[in-house]
Amino acid sequence: MADMQTLEVRDLDIGVGPHSVVDGVDFSIGRGEIVALVGESGSGKSLTALAIMGLLSGSVRQTGGTATLDGDLLDLGNDAAMQKLRGTSLSMIFQEPVASLNPLLSVGAQVAESLIVHGRATRRDAWTRAVEMLRDVGIPAPEQRARQLPSELSGGMCQRVMIASALIAKPRLLIADEPTTALDVTIQAQILELMRRLRDETETSVLIITHDMGVVASIADRVCVMYGGGIVEQAEVHDLFAAPRHPYTKLLLATIPRMDGPRKTELFSISGTVPDLSAWPEGCRFRTRCPLASDQCTTRPPLEPVAGGDAHASACWHSDKVEHLA
Ligand SMILES: Nc1ncnc2c1ncn2[C@@H]1O[C@H](COP(=O)(O)OP(=O)(O)O)[C@@H](O)[C@H]1O
Numbered sequence: 252m253a254d255m256q257t258l259e260v261r262d263l264d265i266g267v268g269p270h271s272v273v274d275g276v277d278f279s280i281g282r283g284e285i286v287a288l289v290g291e292s293g294s295g296k297s298l299t300a301l302a303i304m305g306l307l308s309g310s311v312r313q314t315g316g317t318a319t320l321d322g323d324l325l326d327l328g329n330d331a332a333m334q335k336l337r338g339t340s341l342s343m344i345f346q347e348p349v350a351s352l353n354p355l356l357s358v359g360a361q362v363a364e365s366l367i368v369h370g371r372a373t374r375r376d377a378w379t380r381a382v383e384m385l386r387d388v389g390i391p392a393p394e395q396r397a398r399q400l401p402s403e404l405s406g407g408m409c410q411r412v413m414i415a416s417a418l419i420a421k422p423r424l425l426i427a428d429e430p431t432t433a434l435d436v437t438i439q440a441q442i443l444e445l446m447r448r449l450r451d452e453t454e455t456s457v458l459i460i461t462h463d464m465g466v467v468a469s470i471a472d473r474v475c476v477m478y479g480g481g482i483v484e485q486a487e488v489h490d491l492f493a494a495p496r497h498p499y500t501k502l503l504l505a506t507i508p509r510m511d512g513p514r515k516t517e518l519f520s521i522s523g524t525v526p527d528l529s530a531w532p533e534g535c536r537f538r539t540r541c542p543l544a545s546d547q548c549t550t551r552p553p554l555e556p557v558a559g560g561d562a563h564a565s566a567c568w569h570s571d572k573v574e575h576l577a
């Protein structure tokens with residue numbers, strides 16, 4: 252029990268209509284661990300996050316798999332059950348801050364809300380803590396700002412408000428989907444520092460979805476790389492950067508601008524484009540873009556430990572050849 256995982260996702264499948272968009276995703280996050288989920292647009296990162304929050308809707312459905320939080324099975328399809336956990340045990344920071352805030356409610360009230368709704372604080376205490384939280388995420392003059400509506404704040408400020416409302420209840424698991432993409436570098440550094448501090452103080456586990464390898468390098472303990480709805484590589488951050496063992500990761504890292512160069516460059520310019528949902532190849536989904544592809548790749552490679560790599564796994568029949576890839 253000592254090493255019980257905060258989050259354990261097993262064999263998660265998600266479909267959109269008849270198409271499989273997430274296929275057999277397995278990963279876990281330990282207590283106080285920060286795991287980054289990376290991969291180019293359309294790989295299924297956001298849907299994986301939404302599934303864990305119990306927020307899939309419409310034609311997007313979980314078609315298989317399980318998730319547990321501190322060993323308890325999450326009833327992902329049960330909205331009432333998931334609603335009790337959202338904002339308390341599980342929090343998510345979404346990609347579009349403005350759309351996620353209530354336009355009619357002051358930002359202070361929105362930040363205070365989860366404490367009040369779940370009976371964790373009186374209205375007065377919740378307000379005081381909301382103002383503190385707004386200060387923590389770098390909002391100047393938080394006493395005044397707290398009384399304003401989202402429309403009176405910039406997009407970057409709204410993003411910080413959303414982060415404050417996700418963090419105030421000190422969730423066991425925080426999922427942050429591209430949380431700092433819209434923010435300038437200084438604020439981004441502040442937000443990452445805040446997440447790190449939260450983890451250190453409360454052992455919150457964090458799943459951070461990002462395109463920015465600079466963010467990955469600065470905050471994550473471990474990385475899961477997603478392609479075509481599956482995790483193709485998993486490793487400790489240092490091992491992933493030092494010795495990627497999946498051709499997709501290798502190419503992904505090769506497209507990254509140097510750490511001392513400009514940060515917000517478009518990272519993903521691997522030749523070919525992500526195939527349409529209905530057009531994934533049989534077997535390894537990356538094989539049509541992969542320089543190492545062979546006949547064997549028409550069979551899907553399992554995510555398996557690589558030789559010599561503790562906690563390092565790759566889903567590639569040719570993982571031993573990746574280091575020689577130019
Ligand atoms: N609501 C939706 N309806 C139909 N298809 C969707 C919906 N949301 C996502 N998808 C499709 O599912 C795939 C994975 O999407 P997503 O998880 O958002 O990718 P990522 O976050 O990695 O960019 C994409 O091909 C996307 O077009």
Ligand SMILES: [Mg+2]
Pocket residue numbers: 296297298428
């Ligand atoms: Mg996304």
